[in-house]
Amino acid sequence: MSQLPFPEQAAADAAEQFPTPFYLYDEAAIRANARRLHEAFAWCDFKEFFAVKATPNPHLLRILQQEGCGADCSSLAELVLCERLGITGEEIIFTSNDTPAEDYRKAMELGAIINLDDISHIDYLDRLTGLPELICFRYNPGESLGSDTAFIIGQPQEAKYGFTREQLFEGYKQARQRGVKRFGLHTMVLSNELNSQFFVETARMVFEVAAELKRELDIQLEFVNLGGGLGVPYKPDQEPVDLEHISSGIRELYQQMIVPAGLDPLRICMENGRYMTGPYGCLVTRVLHQKHTYKHYVGVDACMANLMRPGMYGAYHDITVVGKPASDSDGVCDVVGSLCENNDKFAIDRPLPEVERGDLLVIHDAGAHGHSMGFQYNGKLRSAEVLRRSDGSFKQIRRGETLDDYFATLDFSEFPAQPEVAQASSQ
Ligand SMILES: *Cc1c(COP(=O)(O)O)cnc(C)c1O
Numbered sequence: 001m002s003q004l005p006f007p008e009q010a011a012a013d014a015a016e017q018f019p020t021p022f023y024l025y026d027e028a029a030i031r032a033n034a035r036r037l038h039e040a041f042a043w044c045d046f047k048e049f050f051a052v053k054a055t056p057n058p059h060l061l062r063i064l065q066q067e068g069c070g071a072d073c074s075s076l077a078e079l080v081l082c083e084r085l086g087i088t089g090e091e092i093i094f095t096s097n098d099t100p101a102e103d104y105r106k107a108m109e110l111g112a113i114i115n116l117d118d119i120s121h122i123d124y125l126d127r128l129t130g131l132p133e134l135i136c137f138r139y140n141p142g143e144s145l146g147s148d149t150a151f152i153i154g155q156p157q158e159a160k161y162g163f164t165r166e167q168l169f170e171g172y173k174q175a176r177q178r179g180v181k182r183f184g185l186h187t188m189v190l191s192n193e194l195n196s197q198f199f200v201e202t203a204r205m206v207f208e209v210a211a212e213l214k215r216e217l218d219i220q221l222e223f224v225n226l227g228g229g230l231g232v233p234y235k236p237d238q239e240p241v242d243l244e245h246i247s248s249g250i251r252e253l254y255q256q257m258i259v260p261a262g263l264d265p266l267r268i269c270m271e272n273g274r275y276m277t278g279p280y281g282c283l284v285t286r287v288l289h290q291k292h293t294y295k296h297y298v299g300v301d302a303c304m305a306n307l308m309r310p311g312m313y314g315a316y317h318d319i320t321v322v323g324k325p326a327s328d329s330d331g332v333c334d335v336v337g338s339l340c341e342n343n344d345k346f347a348i349d350r351p352l353p354e355v356e357r358g359d360l361l362v363i364h365d366a367g368a369h370g371h372s373m374g375f376q377y378n379g380k381l382r383s384a385e386v387l388r389r390s391d392g393s394f395k396q397i398r399r400g401e402t403l404d405d406y407f408a409t410l411d412f413s414e415f416p417a418q419p420e421v422a423q424a425s426s427q
Pocket residue numbers: 051053054072074095188191192227228229230271272273274275368
């Protein structure tokens with residue numbers, strides 16, 4: 001089983017205070033993990049820009065900010081969220097694609113590092129707001145570094161993101177001609193990757209381009225951004241990534257490639273989301289019903305609208321039944337929610353201890369791309385988020401949605417309070 005970030009009892013204690021379902025995040029575990037990442041890269045000028053889309057909650061962003069992280073934003077809302085926390089300027093990298101003008105305007109207003117997704121956006125942004133002093137381009141190498149399965153974000157040549165290699169060189173020339181003074185280079189070719197060597201290979205690819213940009217165009221990059229994608233071992237047989245291996249591998253390449261190219265000091269950035277919060281947040285839900293038909297079903301009060309990863313990607317999440325050891329498993333069941341969609345399942349054919357109505361289930365590793373992917377289909381409401389603070393106390397960091405929230409975008413003023421049909425039949 002993957003480890004819970006807090007003692008099992010903490011989920012039960014929180015459930016005394018907050019109605020299920022809710023997300024429960026662990027502050028101490030988030031901080032400790034962020035520190036491990038920074039310590040692993042202490043040999044260089046390293047910066048993690050937390051991918052806000054993973055967990056766009058100001059309380060969690062504040063914790064990561066205090067741990068030295070910047071923010072990776074890709075939309076207007078994410079920019080505004082950072083602005084409201086005082087995260088501005090080069091503490092933000094704006095990595096967007098198919099970008100609306102409004103989003104660029106906001107990113108420019110905040111002084112964010114602008115990471116362009118396409119060569120045509122140099123001219124687009126220049127006309128819109130003028131170009132910033134510092135610009136970054138997203139590189140799509142067009143070929144894989146590792147195994148096919150490594151690229152669950154898609155094979156690079158199938159991915160919509162980034163500049164081709166030719167466009168990249170042309171782009172830096174154009175930007176310099178238009179007065180840009182400072183440069184960065186970005187790529188993101190891995191997603192939820194657990195093979196540590198692939199991160200070293202990503203650095204090799206980016207360092208090689210950096211050295212060539214220096215040689216061919218005399219572009220002195222200030223930073224390279226290796227993207228996010230550090231994986232989470234969701235499945236019991238998976239090993240976590242080896243930060244030491246990644247760091248020492250990159251360090252060796254830095255000595256071999258960056259120093260001789262005259263690019264030292266070069267800042268190394270990443271923009272992980274999942275790795276920063278994924279294992280440190282869980283979805284806490286209660287058993288509503290059980291049903292025995294062709295299979296055995298455990299129905300809970302959360303559904304795919306609260307956590308869509310299993311339904312959307314077939315993702316695996318461990319499940320703990322509070323107070324019942326996993327070793328007591330007797331037979332398998334499907335753990336399901338109440339959506340009228342048959343893929344609304346948190347687990348399929350999962351061995352679980354015998355459960356009863358009212359039992360608490362903790363769905364592991366839901367702290368990234370969990371609540372933030374929530375939706376309201378079938379009239380389901382997004383749940384509250386709760387933080388377990390370092391002292392063990394609980395704080396609600398987002399309230400659950402109410403029916404009023406659900407109806408807030410509708411205007412009922414044209415409709416009589418009493419349905420006409422009901423009135424007709426009562427006359
Ligand atoms: C989603 C995303 C990330 C974060 O990905 P994780 O898998 O959560 O690390 C980083 N950068 C970009 C550009 C992204 O789209």
